Amino acid sequence: MLTLITYPPAFDQLSASPFCVKAMYLLNLSGMSWQRDDTPDPRNWPKGKLPALWVKDEIIGDSENIRAWLERNGAEFDKGLSDLDRAASRAFIRMAEEHLYFHILLDRWGDDRVWSIVRDTYFAAIPTLLRKIITRPMRRAVLHGMHSQGLGRLTEAERLDRVEPDLQAITDRLWQGPFLFGNQPTAADASVAPMLAAMAATPCDTALSMRMRSDEILTNYVQRVAEALG
Ligand SMILES: N[C@@H](CCC(=O)N[C@@H](CS)C(=O)NCC(=O)O)C(=O)O
Missing domain, CATH: 3.40.30.10 (Glutaredoxin)
Incomplete structure (x- = not known):
């Protein structure tokens, strides 16, 4: 097992x-x-x-x-996909994991309102009195990393503009079928849908969480993947 x-x-x-x-x-x-x-x-x-x-x-x-x-060990996640689709799938996965993810991280660790909820959720095992002290340097390190990476230097509005074409690219594919590469879920859905779901699930109204939650096509897609793969 x-x-x-x-x-x-x-x-x-x-x-x-x-x-x-x-x-x-x-x-x-x-x-x-x-x-x-x-x-x-x-x-x-x-x-x-x-x-x-x-x-x-x-x-x-x-x-x-x-x-x-x-x-x-035998799994075939992209069964039946053409070489061209496999190449596109790889790019969608990278987009989700190496770009969209960092916007979620900034929403969760960078926004003071969100952070206090995230801190008390992720680090609930640490006694309340110690929690703020122990997590302060962790938060600083994450935000320092995001500053070095670059996305941490953008305003919230600039970040939303940066994410928008990615969301549009995902939506454009979904006009072609229920999943990113046709009628069956593939590896790209396993990466992209959880990232969109996490974006919407951020426990406050941020520009990004509201953008995602108000999108019917993407919300339905997240739900569809959760039903197929969850
Ligand atoms: N490239 C890794 C990313 C995993 C990752 O970033 N995990 C985060 C949570 S979303 C983590 O465990 N962070 C703990 C840390 O950085 O200390 C993967 O695909 O598994």
């Missing part, structure tokens, strides 16, 4: 982390049997991040490594 080490559910999502939800969706898509083991603390797992997949005596860190392991 495979064991997925994951952050617990939060904000009505299967996990606080869209990468953990992605791993769950891939596991479900693979047809292999698995169980979850929730922890709020990533420090002792490979890469110091979650998700991780425990397979007998091996622990695989990072959702892309988990995908690769599942594929090496």
